[in-house]
Amino acid sequence: MVEATASLTLEELALFNELLASKFGLHFPEHKLEILESRLQPRLFANRLHRFMDYYLLLQYDLKRELDPLTRAITNNESYFFRETSQFEALDNHLLDELSQGGRAGKLRFLSAGCSSGEEPYTLNIFLRGFPAALGKDTLRIDGIDIDNQRLEMAELAVYRPTSLRVLNQQQCSRYFASRSGAGGAGFELRPAFRRGVRFSRGNILDPASYPSSEPYDAVFCRNVLIYFSETGLKAAIENFARAVRIGGLLFLGHSESIIGLTKAFQAERFGQCIAYRRKDS
Numbered sequence: 243m244v245e246a247t248a249s250l251t252l253e254e255l256a257l258f259n260e261l262l263a264s265k266f267g268l269h270f271p272e273h274k275l276e277i278l279e280s281r282l283q284p285r286l287f288a289n290r291l292h293r294f295m296d297y298y299l300l301l302q303y304d305l306k307r308e309l310d311p312l313t314r315a316i317t318n319n320e321s322y323f324f325r326e327t328s329q330f331e332a333l334d335n336h337l338l339d340e341l342s343q344g345g346r347a348g349k350l351r352f353l354s355a356g357c358s359s360g361e362e363p364y365t366l367n368i369f370l371r372g373f374p375a376a377l378g379k380d381t382l383r384i385d386g387i388d389i390d391n392q393r394l395e396m397a398e399l400a401v402y403r404p405t406s407l408r409v410l411n412q413q414q415c416s417r418y419f420a421s422r423s424g425a426g427g428a429g430f431e432l433r434p435a436f437r438r439g440v441r442f443s444r445g446n447i448l449d450p451a452s453y454p455s456s457e458p459y460d461a462v463f464c465r466n467v468l469i470y471f472s473e474t475g476l477k478a479a480i481e482n483f484a485r486a487v488r489i490g491g492l493l494f495l496g497h498s499e500s501i502i503g504l505t506k507a508f509q510a511e512r513f514g515q516c517i518a519y520r521r522k523d524s
């Protein structure tokens with residue numbers, strides 16, 4: 243039997259936006275109404291509901307039960323290895339030395355906020371492991387957080403489809419990955435040396451208590467996440483990052499994201515081809 247599809251009205255969009263922004267910071271503008279509609283439609287069917295309003299009410303009363311499928315439905319998890327590498331390239335010996343001197347001796351700590359299935363923190367690890375200034379540290383740790391548990395499981399597994407490796411050349415592929423063949427097709431497993439020091443946990447950018455470390459990070463990467471945030475979500479994220487990054491530490495955003503003019507806690511600085519935000523002493 244073909245299930246009838248429901249339509250999402252503008253009023254319902256506003257209600258969902260209020261909910262999604264308060265829980266996750268996310269916002270779907272009017273021109274993305276159909277995207278939200280098609281992403282939530284399977285949840286209506288799964289819960290045997292006929293109207294988006296009924297699904298909205300269900301979320302109001304039993305969000306806990308729907309949390310996992312809801313986050314999977316509403317998030318864009320697109321990621322791949324070696325994405326926007328200019329930011330990783332900026333982390334040369336000099337900058338890493340500077341970052342570690344300003345923080346706690348012998349330690350370098352990074353946070354990847356909105357890490358999806360791990361491509362970003364693992365790429366960061368691959369780059370860092372090329373620098374003696376990073377490897378000389380007693381502790382090099384990268385924490386990856388995301389609201390999508392399924393993506394985090396994939397990150398832990400560290401086995402990827404060719405599409406995640408699409409910008410790597412043959413030499414890079416075989417240096418960093420071992421190929422695996424299975425029922426699901428070709429897979430590439432990240433070699434253990436490049437997984438070392440990276441750990442994952444469920445964390446919500448809007449909820450600092452869910453960040454894995456209460457000690458401030460030397461740098462936070464939050465790339466291609468805030469473009470999906472509401473204005474209030476964006477402001478809350480900046481405030482939380484201002485607490486999560488130590489004074490003198492750095493915040494890296496995606497190329498199309500900027501916080502210039504939105505905060506006094508960070509100062510934009512150019513590093514080679516990219517802009518990063520330095521946590522000011524305020």
Ligand SMILES: C[S@@+](CC[C@H](N)C(=O)[O-])C[C@H]1O[C@@H](n2cnc3c(N)ncnc32)[C@H](O)[C@@H]1O
Pocket residue numbers: 265266267268317318319320321322325355356357358359361362387388389390393445446447448464465466467496
């Ligand atoms: C487009 S992916 C970006 C992945 C990676 N940072 C990159 O640039 O390749 C966005 C990720 O942010 C996550 N995300 C969205 N809102 C979040 C929130 N409030 N807290 C943590 N992660 C969030 C999504 O689940 C998704 O995996």
